[in-house]
Amino acid sequence: xxxxxxxxxxxxxxxxxxxxxxxxxxxxxxxxxxxxxxxxxxxxxxxxxxxxxxxxxxxxxxxxxxxxxxxxxxxxxxxxxxxxxxxxxxxxxxxxxxxxxxxxxxxxxxxxxxxxxxxxxxxxxxxxxxxxxxxxxxxxxxxxxxxxxxxxxxxxxxxxxxxxxxxxxxxxxxxxxxxxxxxxxxxxxxxxxxxxxxxxxxxxxxxxxxxxxxxxxxxxxxxxxxxxxxxxxxxxxxxxxxxxxxxxxxxxxxxxxxxxxxxxxxxxxxxxxxxxxxxxx
Amino acid sequence: xxxxxxxxxxxxxxxxxxxxxxxxxxxxxxxxxxxxxxxxxxxxxxxxxxxxxxxxxxxxxxxxxxxxxxxxxxxxxxxxxxxxxxxxxxxxxxxxxxxxxxxxxxxxxxxxxxxxxxxxxxxxxxxxxxxxxxxxxxxxxxxxxxxxxxxxxxxxxxxxxxxxxxxxxxxxxxxxxxxxxxxxxxxxxxxxxxxxxxxxxxxxxxxxxxxxxxxxxxxxxxxxxxxxxxxxxxxxxxxxxxxxxxxxxxxxxxxxxxxxxxxxxxxxxxxxxxxxxxxxxxxxxxxxxxxxxxxxxxxxxxxxxxxxxxxxxxxxxxxxxxxxxxxxxxxxxxxxxxxxxxxxxxxxxxxxxxxx
Numbered sequence: 001x002x003x004x005x006x007x008x009x010x011x012x013x014x015x016x017x018x019x020x021x022x023x024x025x026x027x028x029x030x031x032x033x034x035x036x037x038x039x040x041x042x043x044x045x046x047x048x049x050x051x052x053x054x055x056x057x058x059x060x061x062x063x064x065x066x067x068x069x070x071x072x073x074x075x076x077x078x079x080x081x082x083x084x085x086x087x088x089x090x091x092x093x094x095x096x097x098x099x100x101x102x103x104x105x106x107x108x109x110x111x112x113x114x115x116x117x118x119x120x121x122x123x124x125x126x127x128x129x130x131x132x133x134x135x136x137x138x139x140x141x142x143x144x145x146x147x148x149x150x151x152x153x154x155x156x157x158x159x160x161x162x163x164x165x166x167x168x169x170x171x172x173x174x175x176x177x178x179x180x181x182x183x184x185x186x187x188x189x190x191x192x193x194x195x196x197x198x199x200x201x202x203x204x205x206x207x208x209x210x211x212x213x214x215x216x217x218x219x220x221x222x223x224x225x226x227x228x229x230x231x232x233x234x235x236x237x238x239x240x241x242x243x244x245x246x247x248x249x250x251x252x253x254x255x256x257x258x259x260x261x262x263x264x265x266x267x268x269x270x271x272x273x274x275x276x277x278x279x280x281x
Numbered sequence: 282x283x284x285x286x287x288x289x290x291x292x293x294x295x296x297x298x299x300x301x302x303x304x305x306x307x308x309x310x311x312x313x314x315x316x317x318x319x320x321x322x323x324x325x326x327x328x329x330x331x332x333x334x335x336x337x338x339x340x341x342x343x344x345x346x347x348x349x350x351x352x353x354x355x356x357x358x359x360x361x362x363x364x365x366x367x368x369x370x371x372x373x374x375x376x377x378x379x380x381x382x383x384x385x386x387x388x389x390x391x392x393x394x395x396x397x398x399x400x401x402x403x404x405x406x407x408x409x410x411x412x413x414x415x416x417x418x419x420x421x422x423x424x425x426x427x428x429x430x431x432x433x434x435x436x437x438x439x440x441x442x443x444x445x446x447x448x449x450x451x452x453x454x455x456x457x458x459x460x461x462x463x464x465x466x467x468x469x470x471x472x473x474x475x476x477x478x479x480x481x482x483x484x485x486x487x488x489x490x491x492x493x494x495x496x497x498x499x500x501x502x503x504x505x506x507x508x509x510x511x512x513x514x515x516x517x518x519x520x521x522x523x524x525x526x527x528x529x530x531x532x533x534x535x536x537x538x539x540x541x542x543x544x545x546x547x548x549x550x551x552x553x554x555x556x557x558x559x560x561x562x563x564x565x566x567x568x569x570x571x572x573x574x575x576x577x578x579x580x581x582x583x584x585x586x587x588x589x590x591x592x593x594x595x596x597x598x599x600x601x602x603x604x605x606x607x608x609x610x611x612x613x614x615x616x617x618x619x620x621x622x623x624x625x626x627x628x629x630x631x632x633x634x635x636x637x
Binding site for chain 2: 171176180182184
């Protein structure tokens with residue numbers, strides 16, 4: 001659908017623009033801008049130097065590196081697995097495919113703490129997966145690997161649900177045309193199927209990354225929260241609050257906000273660039 | 282490249298789509314596969330391409346048995362009704378795709394590819410469109426890009442599935458003429474599927490008419506129009522009237538009224554008499570055994586057509602009338618039958634005429 005051009009002071013045959021815009025701005029202000037502005041205002045009371053001092057504390061630096069690094073890694077991993085799942089769900093109809101399709105959304109619906117406890121139970125050194133993995137010398141729970149698994153768990157639905165509709169629109173004829181022109185299956189996937197998915201895949205990456213950065217409930221149980229090893233940045237915020245250090249907490253929040261915004265901006269710019277390159281206008 | 286098809290059979294689940302089809306396509310020929318939807322024509326085309334796997338039968342490309350070759354090995358050019366252009370590639374990249382995916386040793390140089398693309402763009406009257414994207418083209422232009430892409434790989438046979446099905450009438454007509462020109466210039470063996478008989482008759486060297494997974498008749502457009510071999514073909518190609526008659530001792534009876542000796546040898550019993558509107562004319566009511574009441578006169582440009590409700594049998598028939606016809610609706614008239622074809626009554630598919 002093309003956007004309706006709108007000019008101030010001119011009556012439109014399709015009214016509703018003013019009302020819709022007012023609603024949008026009000027909502028954005030109350031739910032997003034004012035709370036975020038509060039965070040920035042509160043944290044600014046200690047000045048940039050104060051924020052810098054907090055940000056450069058080694059313990060927080062380690063937590064930030066862990067949070068953003070693992071979130072990005074988990075987002076990329078979710079994307080690969082999500083692509084495969086979306087492919088199977090759109091291309092094949094098999095017994096139980098509807099059930100599988102519905103199950104994808106479960107991580108959305110579950111209380112995150114429940115997911116965290118369940119994952120911890122399974123991956124703990126005496127759990128179903130944890131015990132055999134421990135026998136192989138691989139410790140999952142209470143390590144960064146455990147955090148990574150929790151982040152993939154909550155990020156996967158974002159990747160699947162953004163890629164699925166685009167994949168469903170890709171006609172089988174495109175693959176057939178590629179095959180009649182002599183392309184191997186691998187060439188068809190690489191040159192015909194994947195490129196049109198890039199914008200949707202980047203959206204999926206941005207969403208699952210953003211969710212992972214802020215994730216708290218499902219991570220803290222499996223993380224073990226060992227300083228410098230498996231302590232995530234959102235936990236540091238909570239700890240500051242428990243120490244009644246609200247200024248410190250908002251300072252960390254502001255730092256996370258800045259880094260997240262920068263990373264999402266980069267992803268969106270890459271997406272806009274690929275969209276243009278793919279001829280989406 | 283001539284193509285021979287022997288005993289090709291394909292079923293989807295329990296319903297058979299193609300029943301033991303034999304078909305010979307001559308080298309350099311433009312063959313139309315014509316049939317109603319569900320007749321199996323697209324399935325047949327896709328099996329030739331290797332996009333469907335037959336249950337039984339053989340396909341030969343020249344002397345080579347291609348039955349078990351993969352799509353890639355068959356080197357066919359396939360044009361889809363939906364164009365199936367790669368949206369994220371420019372027109373030039375679409376056309377060169379088949380050349381670019383070849384393994385290193387067989388891949389032409391970049392300069393050769395560029396030359397081939399510009400030659401094809403020229404041939405398709407798309408010069409200057411190379412850097413556009415499919416979304417920026419009209420339907421007719423997209424279909425020409427799809428054809429150029431198929432021709433770029435020098436296919437052994439060109440297969441087109443309802444190539445003009447999604448286009449509007451005028452563009453269709455232009456592209457039809459133009460496809461014929463391209464075919465005459467390049468000399469590819471070409472098979473195309475259509476449900477539009479005008480398209481099939483105008484474009485093809487020969488037409489194969491399919492119904493319910495079998496070939497009813499194969500012949501020149503003249504043959505299938507003027508000498509239909511089955512009731513299905515008579516009814517499907519062009520306009521026709523059908524009368525349910527019976528044959529007794531070689532004479533045709535319509536609800537007891539004698540219409541004269543049968544023009545073709547046909548066994549006694551129930552029979553179908555087919556004729557075209559231009560092969561009958563109105564006569565004096567007292568002179569013909571076939572009589573009826575004029576129902577209506579339709580004038581459509583060059584043709585004037587009368588609808589008559591026959592008295593014996595009560596069938597409605599259409600026949601050509603002179604433009605200056607004086608008769609009014611409701612008046613009695615006689616009908617003189619010129620050329621007609623008679624078939625034993627039966628199934629509308631798969632019944633051969635006895636020595637037409």
